[in-house]
Amino acid sequence: MSVDPLSATAELQRWVRFTPAQRLARTAVFFVVVAAIAWALKTIEIIPEFLYDAPEQVVDMGKRMWPIDWGHFWPVVWPALIETLHIAAMATILGLLMGIPVGFLAARNATPVVWLNAIARFVLVATRSISTLIWALFFVAMFGPGPLAGALAIAFHSIGFIGKMFSEGVEEANRGSIEALQAAGATRMQQILMGYWPQVIPTFWSIALFRWDINVRESAVLGLVGAGGIGMALNAAIDLIQWERVALILFTIFIVVILIETIVTQIRKRVI
Amino acid sequence: MSTLSIKHLVKEYVPGKPVLKDISLDIEGRGITAIIGPSGTGKSTLIRCINRLVDPTSGEILFEGKDLAKLSGQPLREARRRIGMVFQEYNLVERLTVMENVLSGRLGYVSAWTAWRRKFDDADIQKAFALLQRVGLADFANRRADELSGGQRQRVGIARAVMQSPGLLLADEPTSSLDPKTSVEIMELMRDLAAENKIPVMINIHQVELGKRYAERIVGMSGGLVVYDGAPDGLDGDVLRKIYGGEDWLAT
Known part of the structure; x- marks a missing residue:
């Protein structure tokens, strides 16, 4: 028997996508978003005169950046670049040294102590939410300007990222293997060293490489607040209005970032 | 008793x-x-x-x-x-070698630092080799546990349990x-x-x-x-x- 949906006896069933409450909520969200945009536009105070001649300014800056001052590379940019890479490497190693223990403490299976988990998680969120530049200002004030302040700044900012990713890796470890060690009378420390650690080694390398990649980019910017590296050379060139040199430095950073991206991808493909 | x-x-x-x-x-x-x-x-x-x-x-x-x-x-x-224990899913640490898994049976007797450096007693190591021989895996000591078949893994699991010198x-x-x-x-x-x-x-x-x-x-x-x-x-x-x-x- 075929069903005739419009037969006289059948009452028309209505279908609506949203309940009235949902519709009200959606309308409210719409107005909130519009209000937020309007408010933001008002606050950032766009000056029309500057906006209108922006294209001219871009062309002008482009002209001043050309020709690129290649002669500046070996005397200044190259040493600064090496310093940047060293800052990134040191920061990654320090970040791993500090982040991995915190990651173990944050993992609920490896550390079944609620208050320790809470403290570790707080440390992870706190270090991560303070941006590298703020950490750098802090360490520059403490140790004076230079690569040490830069490396520490990036290292501390890295703790949150490393610890969070690592604790997630630990929490995915196979419970059965740990249970077996427990059954053999292993202490908590032995379970971590002989049970969890071997299981998370691939996660560890993946995090280390990824973070090193990020840290190279971070350390390129850090010189702006006097924390060493290629950013300091960039800052000097901008201050002296040497746009040909600014162009050289930007180009160098661009090439290095691409190179590192390629290297990391290759290593990950082969090792992990 | x-x-x-x-x-x-x-x-x-x-x-x-x-x-x-x-x-x-x-x-x-x-x-x-x-x-x-x-x-x-x-x-x-x-x-x-x-x-x-x-x-x-x-x-x-x-x-x-x-x-x-x-x-x-x-x-x-x-x-x-x-008390040695053998599990349904073998519960080996898969990324460790067979030898390391068998030696894990001694964790209750050694410190974490000793285990981490793999500095087990000679007696323990000799016993582990003998046990591997006994369960028919003498040639597998340095193979990673995840390369083994189910039956082989369970033999490692048994060797690990016996390695504890258990009373049960x-x-x-x-x-x-x-x-x-x-x-x-x-x-x-x-x-x-x-x-x-x-x-x-x-x-x-x-x-x-x-x-x-x-x-x-x-x-x-x-x-x-x-x-x-x-x-x-x-x-x-x-x-x-x-x-x-x-x-x-x-x-x-």
Whole structure:
């Protein structure tokens, strides 16, 4: 028997996508978003005169950046670049040294102590939410300007990222293997060293490489607040209005970032 | 005196709903005791209460002069190292080598720092090699555990348990993930190693025939209670019906 949906006896069933409450909520969200945009536009105070001649300014800056001052590379940019890479490497190693223990403490299976988990998680969120530049200002004030302040700044900012990713890796470890060690009378420390650690080694390398990649980019910017590296050379060139040199430095950073991206991808493909 | 003496053991995961209702068992000095029973009847919980992977709600578990149910910390770890355990899923640390897995059986006897540097005693290392030889994996010492087949992994698991120099061996469904031929080989290996080391074995097992063939004693559990405790010969249709319930599955 075929069903005739419009037969006289059948009452028309209505279908609506949203309940009235949902519709009200959606309308409210719409107005909130519009209000937020309007408010933001008002606050950032766009000056029309500057906006209108922006294209001219871009062309002008482009002209001043050309020709690129290649002669500046070996005397200044190259040493600064090496310093940047060293800052990134040191920061990654320090970040791993500090982040991995915190990651173990944050993992609920490896550390079944609620208050320790809470403290570790707080440390992870706190270090991560303070941006590298703020950490750098802090360490520059403490140790004076230079690569040490830069490396520490990036290292501390890295703790949150490393610890969070690592604790997630630990929490995915196979419970059965740990249970077996427990059954053999292993202490908590032995379970971590002989049970969890071997299981998370691939996660560890993946995090280390990824973070090193990020840290190279971070350390390129850090010189702006006097924390060493290629950013300091960039800052000097901008201050002296040497746009040909600014162009050289930007180009160098661009090439290095691409190179590192390629290297990391290759290593990950082969090792992990 | 028996090696292991369980008295009035009760385990409730949810208060008021006991999985184990007043279990009392004595395990004597030698041989395999097979525990059979339907899934969910608490066989696994019983085995795990003994080495405290599961904490019992009440009752006593007497082993080597101590009540395991009341231990914690260092005394518990010292008691655990005297109880070897073999698991259904082998529970090896897959990214470690066979040798490292076998040596893990000594963790209860060495410090974390020693284990981390892999500085085990020469005696331990010789014993590990001998055990690998014994379970037929002499050439596999430096292979990673995840390269092995199920049967081979279970042999490593057994070697790890015996490495503990245990006074009791527990096995939680050791053959359930293995094919029938490998299952028989694993059962034989456990029986022989237990005899050589003069220790009793408690095995949870689903394959009743395998249990009958290798065990000297069968404990049938149903609904959290021991409903049969005796020789394998005594397992007739009536007893099996009492343990597993139902009728149809026994036909033919």
